[in-house]
Amino acid sequence: MAKINLLPWRQELREQRNREFMTLVVAVLLLSLLGAFAAWSYYKNTLENQQLANERIKQENANLDKALKEIQTLEQQRDDIIARMKVIQDLQGRRPVPVRIWEDIARIIPAQMYLTSMKREADTITFTGQADNPNVISTFMRSLDGTQWLEKSAVVSIQRPNAVAYQAPTPAPAAGNISASSTSATLPEANYVTFVVTTMVKQTDIASATAASGVAASASKEK
Secondary structure (H helix, E strand, O other): OOOOOOHHHHHHHHHHHHHHHHHHHHHHHHHHHHHHHHHHHHHHHHHHHHHHHHHHHHHHHHHHHHHHHHHHHHHHHHHHHHHHHHHHHHHHHHHHHHHHHHHHHHOOOOOOOOOOOOOEEEEEEEEEEOOOOOOOEEEEEEEEOOOEEEEEEEEEEEEEEEEEOOOOOOOOOOOOOOOOOOOOOOOOHHHOOEEEEEEOOOOHHHHHHHHHHHHHHHHHOOO
């Protein structure tokens, strides 16, 4: 019986399988490397895109902050202009007010009273003077509150004089009968009380006068 040597064939088959296995291993490694590189490239691009988006957002935020500051500046300028316009309108409305106030005061001063000083500070007017009695002062205060321009009148102080009581003048003595002890007449004002009264200028009426003057000015411009 003839004998056949199969060793070379088996060796070649084993070597072929080894080559196929190594080829498969290399292919798997290459595919893994390619997959890892693709994933790394993807995430790298994603990160770069996100960073660019973040930079754009930061830039837009900076632009918005700048725009907000400009808007705040413009609003402040607008408020300043409005405040100045209100001051100008208020001054325009106030111009005729003092004249009317003084006219009303001169009209309502009682006959038993006279003023020694008047002082205005802002919207407060202070009167100093003398009156026959406190009732005259009360009448004067009611008259002040009854005017169009004044309100909240109040007494600051009332001081009574230390002079002697008023005496009617005695008839002139006959010639040759002049006595050093004869009583001299005392002026009525010597017994007047000294007072200090304050009153406030009505803001509502000033505002109405301002609006009326503004309407009149607009009407005159239209004509």
